[in-house]
Amino acid sequence: MSLSRRGVVLLAASALLMAGCGGGGGDTGAAPASSANAKVTVEWWNISTTEPLKSFWVQKVKEYQAAHPNVTIKNVPIENEAFKAKLSTVTQSGKTPDLYTTWGGGVLKQQVDAGLVKDLSSEAATWLADFTPAALSAYQFDSKTYAVPNDIGMVGFWYNKKLFAKAGITEPPGTWTAYLDAVKKLKAAGITPIALAGKEKWPGHYYWAYLAMRVAGLDALKQAAVDDDFNKPDFVTAGAKLKELVDLQPFQKGFLGAGYGTPDGQAAVMGNGKAAMELMGQWAPTVQKDAGKGLGDDLGFFPFPAVEGGKGNVADAFGGGGGYAVGANAPAAAVDFLKFLSSADIHRQTVETGAVLPVLKGEESIVKDPNLSVVATQLAGASGFQLYLDQAYPPAVGAEVNDSVAALIAGQKTPEQVADAITQVAKSE
Structure with missing residues (x-):
């Protein structure tokens, strides 16, 4: 957007x-x-x-x-x-x-x-x-x-309260396990859980970044900018957690070719009530209304959930x-x-x-x-x-984060390959 x-x-x-x-x-x-x-x-x-x-x-x-x-x-x-x-x-x-x-x-x-x-x-x-x-x-x-x-x-999760209720989800999930369970409940109710602009890549990097924050912690992300090493186990785990979500096939049909603010893109899918959630910044309601109809009082917000056993603080924001x-x-x-x-x-x-x-x-x-x-x-x-990692790090590193995470979401890279690819670019800068 x-x-x-x-x-x-x-x-x-x-x-x-x-x-x-x-x-x-x-x-x-x-x-x-x-x-x-x-x-x-x-x-x-x-x-x-x-x-x-x-x-x-x-x-x-x-x-x-x-x-x-x-x-x-x-x-x-x-x-x-x-x-x-x-x-x-x-x-x-x-x-x-x-x-x-x-x-x-x-x-x-x-x-x-x-x-x-x-x-x-x-x-x-x-x-x-x-x-x-x-x-x-x-x-x-x-x-x-x-x-x-x-x-x-x-950035946080914007969600459709009506679709959550239809799927029997009584409150926003506070842990990653509960989040994955919510995705399963939505799918079981015939509801597309997540809208994603796969074509533009930057929206997908939000998932890996937040998972890295929750699993490894803020200090680890800052240290990675110093030692150019994203091959550490916690970063691989962040990718593995994201793969858990991807394996549930939670995104709308054709998401890999979808833009963000286009008439058939992520914001429109969300704003027209065709998906239950999107992970997006504070501008989301405005773009949902501009690209689609907007959800009005049915729209809610919850922060990215905690990852059980992670080193990050659930109150840390991205x-x-x-x-x-x-x-x-x-x-x-x-x-x-x-x-x-x-x-x-x-x-x-x-x-x-x-x-x-x-x-x-x-x-x-x-x-x-x-x-x-x-x-x-x-x-x-x-x-x-x-x-945002694609801004916090040098441009080439940020671009690789976006590209590699997009490849993971598309099923083209493993969590280990994502971590290694980002590391290689960081070390070459």
């Missing part, structure tokens, strides 16, 4: 809802220094291709341009997977858009190391202070800030957020426009659309949607937070 995705948060997610004074953005009307007397265009690549943000950003661009008649904001929304491919191509040529979506982590770090990203630490110091530390941490390296967050959240980086050669207007988007007033409006969760201090009360409130509550009580 245009989301997915998928950002980075390396601190405890409890900081997400940290109380504090409201704020953000300061004066949003000051003219950008470099464009005070000349026409300037800011090219803004983002992944808001679905409602409500698609139209919301169009309106905000109009408002900004009305206040800054010498500035043209070229709003370029690009679907998530296409965005990644397009951005990779331009960064390999040594360029970036003026302002663009980033999820932080290893991908942003490579862009920073290549000198492609503006250091915002000093230029944006006065308004960076308004963000929660957890939200900012994804975009900070060596005590410098290279992007500004716009969203934060976590996910990330989304933010915006400024290209190293972007005009000053790009930073000013980002300041406008990040102001307390505009971000409050963004949160009120229901498409994002707060990243500014003191905004937690804005979240009115009951499902998003559940996510926010889970985050508030999280004992630790792990960034």
Whole structure:
């Protein structure tokens, strides 16, 4: 999806809802220094291709341009997977858009190391202070800030309460064994247990990542980034646990060719009541409604279950957020426009659309949607937070995680082969 995705948060997610004074953005009307007397265009690549943000950003661009008649904001929304491919191509040529979506982590770090990203630490110091530390941490390296967050959240299971009840499941499963049992009950009731976008790969990596967290623990995932070793028994066990699920054939027919936000993709299957669950981030209800009909009051949320005997804490969350980086050669207007988007007033409006969760201090009360409130509550009580693996690790390693896990789900790789393939790529980086 245009989301997915998928950002980075390396601190405890409890900081997400940290109380504090409201704020953000300061004066949003000051003219950008470099464009005070000349026409300037800011090219803004983002992944808001679905409602409500698609139209919301169009309106905000109009408002900004009305206040800054010498500035043209070229709003370029690009679907998530296409965005990644397009951005990779331009960064390999040594360029970036003026302002663009980033999820932080290893991908942003490579862009920073290549000198492609503006250091915002000093230029944006006065308004960076308004963000929660957890939200900012994804975009900070060596005590410098290279992007500004716009969203934060976590991945968990979104489920259809009506289909759960039809299958005789009285409460969301709290352990992996209970989860597998729920899948069996759903199948026995003639219900497709899980919707999955097998074609896009990144949704499948959520399963392996969470199982690695529950089996091996957060420290093991962090250590693997240091010693480049995913061949350890716990990572193989994570794959074996996923294979237990795959062997139950829980996904919708044709899932290997399914996209995420397409009319016949994962979100639509879930939103149209054709599957009982999907493992997805906080944006899921919005995309379910956009791609399908949406479930309304029948939609519920539960965290990824514990794995019996695992070293991980069941209260550890997995996910990330989304933010915006400024290209190293972007005009000053790009930073000013980002300041406008990040102001307390505009971000409050963004949160009120229901498409994002707060990243500014003191905004937690804005979240009115009951499902998003559940996510926010889970985050508030999280004992630790792990960034999406395809963002936390260097791009080649993250891509291999996605590819190898997809191969396991397709029955083309064993758990041992998945662990070894990721290790080999990590060691070659």
